Amino acid sequence: xxxxxxxxxxxxxxxxxxxxxxxxxxxxxxxxxxxxxxxxxxxxxxxxxxxxxxxxxxxxxxxxxxxxxxxxxxxxxxxxxxxxxxxxxxxxxxxxxxxxxxxxxxxxxxxxxxxxxxxxxxxxxxxxxxxxxxxxxxxxxxxxxxxxxxxxxxxxxxxxxxxxxxxxxxxxxxxxxxxxxxxxxxxxxxxxxxxxxxxxxxxxxxxxxxxxxxxxxxxxxxxxxxxxxxxxxxxxxxxxxxxxxxxxxxxxxxxx
Amino acid sequence: xxxxxxxxxxxxxxxxxxxxxxxxxxxxxxxxxxxxxxxxxxxxxxxxxxxxxxxxxxxxxxxxxxx
Numbered sequence: 673x674x675x676x677x678x679x680x681x682x683x684x685x686x687x688x689x690x691x692x693x694x695x696x697x698x699x700x701x702x703x704x705x706x707x708x709x710x711x712x713x714x715x716x717x718x719x720x721x722x723x724x725x726x727x728x729x730x731x732x733x734x735x736x737x738x739x740x741x742x743x744x745x746x747x748x749x750x751x752x753x754x755x756x757x758x759x760x761x762x763x764x765x766x767x768x769x770x771x772x773x774x775x776x777x778x779x780x781x782x783x784x785x786x787x788x789x790x791x792x793x794x795x796x797x798x799x800x801x802x803x804x805x806x807x808x809x810x811x812x813x814x815x816x817x818x819x820x821x822x823x824x825x826x827x828x829x830x831x832x833x834x835x836x837x838x839x840x841x842x843x844x845x846x847x848x849x850x851x852x853x854x855x856x857x858x859x860x861x862x863x864x865x866x867x868x869x870x871x872x873x874x875x876x877x878x879x880x881x882x883x884x885x886x887x888x889x890x891x892x893x894x895x896x897x898x899x900x901x902x903x904x905x906x907x908x909x910x911x912x913x914x915x916x917x918x919x920x921x922x923x924x925x926x927x928x
Numbered sequence: 929x930x931x932x933x934x935x936x937x938x939x940x941x942x943x944x945x946x947x948x949x950x951x952x953x954x955x956x957x958x959x960x961x962x963x964x965x966x967x968x969x970x971x972x973x974x975x976x977x978x979x980x981x982x983x984x985x986x987x988x989x990x991x992x993x994x995x
Contacts, residue, residue: 688995698993713994716934716987717961719954728991729960741994757962757989760969828995877995 674873676766676850677798677819679737681708684867685897686739686852688877692886695727701880701890702731711739711768711875714754733763739800741768746781748788755792766798768822768854768875778828778855782809786816793817802854805839810847821847822875824855825866829878831858834865844870860889860896867900868908929982940980947978950986962989 674681687707692698740758742751755767769788773781785801792799798819803809805823813821823843826832844851850872857863857876866874874897883889930939944953947970951957963970964987970978
């Protein structure tokens, strides 16, 4: 169970909806993922060519919680405007605050992110900021009142996996609101590791949409996230320097 | 009248006088759209009555795939 604000979700898997090869594959991947929360972006509509299909219109939106992002924003003001537009659809009151501060790495701008969160919280949004794996920023945002923090573990879309597991673990151990790993997951192993470290959820997009078989990968990620979570709840053994036999050392039969 | 829609200047036919009129004109009445008029979001319930003026800047946005 994943609790965000006053809402509870069965799945710990949040799926992005960008860059799928086609809508049919995307629809299957979404179904197989069993994700409850789907992210979307807001963009200008091409009204001069209105017949282009739209993925959201193909979905049973009542079955999912929509998490619009503010991607494209580089200031708090732009992010707030996007959040307002998204909320006025009447389809969502959650927002993923994503304010990019560096074009090459797509790393988030911590100051603008903080400012946007402050305003959106006052306005009653459920606020989920995308941040770097910065413990102190996560702490400050928790105090501010955000509903989850979403640290990236390597750059967006890079698929490099968890570059700094210690840093992620520190955030998980310190922060009491949900910690959702938001960027950089490349493989099911990455997702399982993040969850087994105690992450509350995984938000990924490219790792599924860019896979050779996105539908199969959506299933693999679902299982990995579930396995990682179970492993965390079960409590792994401590690491030791030396071997410890698994079989009894007493009563060994010898042929003498 | 002339308005700017998503950054593009458009000459609207005379019968298009409201936000609803724009939606009808561009055949996007069924689409899930969010509309801003001169930087103010237009309430969905007011599409029929929200009058257009010459020079209005209209933004029509929608949800697309994103992560």
